[in-house]
Amino acid sequence: MAIYTVELPPDVVAHGLADAERLAAAMAQQVAEVLRAAIDAHGRASLVVSGGRSPVAFFERLAEQALEWERVTVALADERWVPLGHPDSNAGLVQRHLLCGRAAPARFLGLYQPAESLEAAAQLADAALAELPLPIDVLVLGMGEDGHTASLFPGSPNLAAALEPECPHRCLAMLAPSVPHQRLTLTLPLLASARLSLLQIQGEAKLATLRAALAGEDARQMPIRAFLHSPLEIYWCP
Numbered sequence: 050m051a052i053y054t055v056e057l058p059p060d061v062v063a064h065g066l067a068d069a070e071r072l073a074a075a076m077a078q079q080v081a082e083v084l085r086a087a088i089d090a091h092g093r094a095s096l097v098v099s100g101g102r103s104p105v106a107f108f109e110r111l112a113e114q115a116l117e118w119e120r121v122t123v124a125l126a127d128e129r130w131v132p133l134g135h136p137d138s139n140a141g142l143v144q145r146h147l148l149c150g151r152a153a154p155a156r157f158l159g160l161y162q163p164a165e166s167l168e169a170a171a172q173l174a175d176a177a178l179a180e181l182p183l184p185i186d187v188l189v190l191g192m193g194e195d196g197h198t199a200s201l202f203p204g205s206p207n208l209a210a211a212l213e214p215e216c217p218h219r220c221l222a223m224l225a226p227s228v229p230h231q232r233l234t235l236t237l238p239l240l241a242s243a244r245l246s247l248l249q250i251q252g253e254a255k256l257a258t259l260r261a262a263l264a265g266e267d268a269r270q271m272p273i274r275a276f277l278h279s280p281l282e283i284y285w286c287p
């Protein structure tokens with residue numbers, strides 16, 4: 050199945066899968082192959098994943114993959130500023146669904162930091178991210194129906210700074226106007242440094258968002274626009 054109704058830039062690869070289970074399995078296989086190749090070449094690999102509802106099945110299939118997980122660092126593209134035990138914690142999601150089974154030995158670099166303010170938490174997360182092996186080998190992005198990706202939200206006060214190609218920060222505080230919780234997000238230069246980026250989307254509504262994003266250029270209106278070019282591969286299913 051292809052993404053027939055969306056005309057993509059020629060340098061963007063599209064994978065259309067019949068359903069969510071097949072999509073999760075195909076993505077997990079590709080990500081595992083890239084991580085294995087990175088370990089063979091450099092002795093280590095880095096994987097940055099997104100949170101939200103979409104990646105659960107992908108995490109579970111990936112955790113079944115045989116690879117030298119103790120050589121893999123897993124980090125988050127974004128986080129809600131809530132502690133690990135909170136149901137909306139992206140770190141909690143990764144702990145429950147990815148860092149288990151074969152993948153349990155992977156090293157996890159979370160973004161949540163208890164601090165006096167969201168800005169102070171972002172500074173602590175920024176410092177902790179110095180430990181992330183660069184460049185990122187695989188980045189897995191999701192996308193909201195407002196065109197946000199990671200926690201780069203349209204209308205958030207720090208959005209322009211986070212989208213600056215020369216942004217000196219690895220992580221910035223972000224506000225999600227449409228959904229609860231203050232956020233922490235990796236900034237564009239760090240996310241864009243990935244050797245391979247995968248965008249996971251499901252359903253007609255997100256396809257319509259992708260179409261709208263491709264029809265314009267201003268990333269401050271739809272931050273996903275900053276990623277719609279090589280080395281992006283899009284995984285979609287109905």
Ligand SMILES: O=C1O[C@H](COP(=O)(O)O)[C@@H](O)[C@H](O)[C@H]1O
Pocket residue numbers: 099100101102103104126127128129139190191192193197198199200
């Ligand atoms: O808030 C978020 O939204 C996007 C999309 O989430 P989904 O629930 O529609 O899959 C996600 O990629 C991001 O990491 C998350 O924090």
